Amino acid sequence: VSSRTAGPEILRLIDLLAKLPGLGPRSARRAALHLLKKPDQLLNQLAAALADAADKVVACSICANFDTVNPCSICSAPGRDASIICAVEEVGDLWAMERSGVFRGRYHVVGGTLSALDGIGPDQLNISKLVERAGSGEVREVILALNATVDGQTTAHYITDRLSHLPVKVTRLAHGVPVGGELDHLDDGTIAAAMASRR
């Protein structure tokens, strides 16, 4: 597709689709065509859903989960145990934990992992806020449910260190999370087992 074969609106659509994870220029062209061929069932509805999400979704000021209310519905749910915080890398990991239904406490989305290679230090992550929450007095346990990658484990070590002066128990998901595994790829039973045998 070039500016001679398609208008700027179509080129812009393709360029933006190509920025999505897993989509390169070729699949972005296919996706754009697919949308344009189904204006009523797909394109218009997707446009409305995107506008709605852009308008209403915010990151929770306590835990950084995405929701349409702030604090998010998990942070404000009275039935959830405020004394246990489960720290995860991304909102997708929180979703995986929630799908498994094994955790009834609250979350903290760290926002990634420390990475010397990518120049990501503690200040680029949502860690100070976690330390602050853990020191508030109502928290007795922080579960580090970071992914079993090298960066994930480095980050877990760092957070454990930052929490060491506080009277909170710091636990980690036990084996069951395979090395290099990500929470989002695990089935519910595996997450439940890892949660039950945390140390």
Ligand SMILES: [Zn+2]
């Ligand atoms: Zn929240």
